[in-house]
Amino acid sequence: MPERLAEMLLDLWTPLIILWITLPPCIYMAPMNQSQVLMSGSPLELNRLSEEQRILNRSKRGWVWNQMFVLEEFSGPEPILVGRLHTDLDPGSKKIKYILSGDGAGTIFQINDITGDIHAIKRLDREEKAEYTLTAQAVDWETNKPLEPPSEFIIKVQDINDNAPEFLNGPYHATVPEMSILGTSVTNVTATDADDPVYGNSAKLVYSILEGQPYFSIEPETAIIKTALPNMDREAKEEYLVVIQAKDMGGHSGGLSGTTTLTVTLTDVNDNPPKFAQSLYHFSVPEDVVLGTAIGRVKANDQDIGENAQSSYDIIDGDGTALFEITSDAQAQDGIIRLRKPLDFETKKSYTLKVEAANVHIDPRFSGRGPFKDTTTVKIVVEDADEPPVFSSPTYLLEVHENAALNSVIGQVTARDPDITSSPIRFSIDRHTDLERQFNINADDGKITLATPLDRELSVWHNITIIATEIRNHSQISRVPVAIKVLDVNDNAPEFASEYEAFLCENGKPGQVIQTVSAMDKDDPKNGHYFLYSLLPEMVNNPNFTIKKNEDNSLSILAKHNGFNRQKQEVYLLPIIISDSGNPPLSSTSTLTIRVCGCSSDGVVQSCNVEAYVLPIGLSMGALIAILACIILLLVIVVLFVTLRRHKNEPLIIKDDEDVRENIIRYDDEGGGEEDTEAFDIATLQNPDGINGFLPPLLSLVLMVMHRTS
Structure with missing residues (x-):
């Protein structure tokens, strides 16, 4: 009520106050040396007249100007008087007319041309325009001639509290x-x-x-x-x-x-710990669930939001820490329990876990409130499932001798149904692993028998797969690999490791090693091979050769004497008996062929043919082959040369035509042997351009060798 009363009084007295301020007092200044026009404004300006008068006393013109003021938003029944214009040039005869021009002249401000009173005829708004610039002029009433030059003055609009505060950027x-x-x-x-x-x-x-x-x-x-x-x-x-x-x-x-x-x-700030909705969770899972399968979810609620509500989950205790694991779901903010190892209902039917949820992001300002974590208990019950048979071993290794009898038992596999209601088991062989059907199995007891003979020397290992199937549910099957190793028996006699052929020099010495031989055995005894060598009983006193066992399990053949002659006997056969150390031992007889050969003085074999001609000069076989190659090349050159000369129709240079005719030989159907060849003059083969009747010694030697060997 007091505020309302104050507003009513303010509304009542405001027009009276404004009217009092704007009363138009006429202030007449005594005539001075210069003509003067006095502008009178509101009473607020009257106290300034003494200063203005002092200024006018220094002016050479008749106008005295101060700013005029008018209150904004004034709306009375009559136009509001702003001020009055007056000049001392006016003798009172009313022959002066006042003229007003400029901002708002005639529309906002109006002047009485006789009295010089200026009125505001419209309501003014300072916030729209704060001041107006106008021009005042005094002219003769009859002639309209200016009595003084025009002069500008300003009317300022005085502010009143007519605008309320505004929040431009709200809300x-x-x-x-x-x-x-x-x-x-x-x-x-x-x-x-x-x-x-x-x-x-x-x-x-x-x-x-x-x-x-x-x-x-x-x-x-x-x-x-x-x-x-x-x-x-x-x-x-x-x-x-x-x-x-x-x-x-x-x-x-x-x-x-x-x-x-x-x-x-x-x-939000992290000022709240996570809290499990339940103190105990129950889950059940079949024992045959696949590893990595989600068993269940637990959730700890956090009143915080965003990252402040993120929690990590861990299994901190319990009897299933090795079988289960828990991971955090960042989207749902819960923990997922998964299986990490196989379950067995028959072994353990339930597990208890203690799970903890802890905030990931801890605000140190609130850490003193207590641990930002919570725990709960998870009980997991394992359910029985129809499981496939379980073999007593994940793999089997069997051994059998290669001479084992057919249908003999070489081993046995066993399997059981792990379920409480156990089912009988039937066994079979996966024939894709036994294409030759070398083995059989008893369907009831899993005994494996031999179906075909084995040979270790052909195959040492046989790998087959045994299948176990439940009789009550044929879909429940299991497989197990079975490796069968074939054990060796002494069923192969030793023999020479290769086809040996020995060479004996005619000029050899007694006790000289002719050949060293070794033996081989297809069997594989555990302690390695050890061979015994001997001559046939009827050749124990062989006059020509003897044998000597070496430390490396090989055999050396030695000559008993010298003076072997290939003309008398070119080849000797020496049967040797080789026995192994098996139980029982096996033996075989291998024959060594010994050829008598002609050798050089240093023991290099040159020829083993009894009819071969040995060069007296002691050339080796390699040197002889090189010489023959050179001779053939020389003959080819000679033939080419002669052919080219004949193509040019140039007769060969023959010193004596009769010599040529005498060297022509005619052979009958049966050759004359040496008589015919002696009639052949070998000099005709010489180079016509060379020395007559001369052949190179090497060529003569080659031709002689060719003649003797033919």
Whole structure:
């Protein structure tokens, strides 16, 4: 009520005050040396007349100008008097006319051309236009001639508090972390007032909170909003609406005000630990579940949000820590329990785990509140499932001698049904692993028997697969690999390692090693091979050769004497008996062929043919072959040369035609042997251009050898 009464009194007295201010007093100045025109304005300007008069006394013109003022927003029944123009040139005869021009002249401001009174005929708004520049002039009433030059003056619109503060950027939104201390800055707001900030208190603003206490406070002058309560909890209330007021006139009564809203959101901090919804979880899982399968999920709720609610899960205790694992689902924020090792209902039917959930991101400001973690118990029950048969061993290794009898048992596999209601088992061989059907198996007891003979020397290992099938459920099968090793027996006699052929020099010495031989045995005794060598009983006293066992399990053949002659006997056969060390031992007879050969003085074999001609010069076989190659090349050159000469139709140079005819030989059907060849003059083969009757010694030697060997 007091405020309402004050507003009514203000509305009643304001027009009277404005009318009193704008009364048009006529101030007449005594004539001076210069003509003077006095502009009188509001009473606010009367106290300045003495100063203005002093200025006019220094002027050479008849106008005295000050700023005129008019209140904005005044709307009375009559136009408001702004001021009066007067000149001392006016003797009172009313022969002077006043003229007004410029901003708003005639439309906003009107002048009485006789009295010089200026009135505002429209309602003015300082915020629209704060001042007007006009031009005043005094002219003769009859002639309209200027009595003085025109001069400008300004009418200023005086401000009144007619604009309320405004929040141009509202409504506002701000955030502040929850659990903040008292006085934490939230944000600041700004209001604007269109009134004149330099005139009075019309634009002096004071801020206050109308709604939002006691949670927030505001500084009256800076409009900074702060928290007024400490440790506000987002989980209790997340959003607050604050109504802010800005009031002008310094906040005093009668001032205008504007309001806006500020929405304050508390942001989350990690001030809450995770908490399991249940203290005990129950899950069941079949024993034949695949590894890695999810068994169940546990969840710890956290009142925080975002990363502050992220938790990691771990199995920290229990009797199933080796069989189960838990992983964290970042999306659902729960823990997934998975199987990491196979289960067996018959072995253990249930497991108990202790699971912990702990915050990933810990805020050190709240770590003193206690551990940001929680635990729960998980009980997992294993359910029975129809499982396939289980072999007593994951693999089997069997051994059998290669001379084992057909249908003999070489081994046995066993399997059982692990289920409580055990089913009988039938066994079979996967024939894809036994294409030759060398083995059989008893379907009832799993005994493996031999179906075909074995030979270790052909194959040492046989790998087959045994299948076990439940009789009550044929879909439940298991497989197991069986490796069968064939053991050796002494069923192969030793023999020479290769086809040996020995050579004996005619000029050899007694006791000389003719040949060294070794033996081989297809069997594989455990301690290695050891051979015994001997001659046939009837050749024990062989006059020509003897044998000697070497330390490396080989045999050397030695000559008993010298003076072997290939003309008398070219080849000797020496049977040798070779025995192994098996049980029982086996033996065989291998014959060594010994050829008598002609050798050089250093023991190099040159020829083993009894009819071969041995060169007296002692050339080796390699040298002889090289010589023959050179001779053949020489003959080819001679033949080519002769052929080319004949193609040129140039007769060969023959010293004596009769010599040529005498060297022509005719053979009958049966050759004459040496008589015919002796009639052949070998000199005719010589180079016609060379020395007559001469052949190179080497060529003569070759021809002689060829003749003897033919």
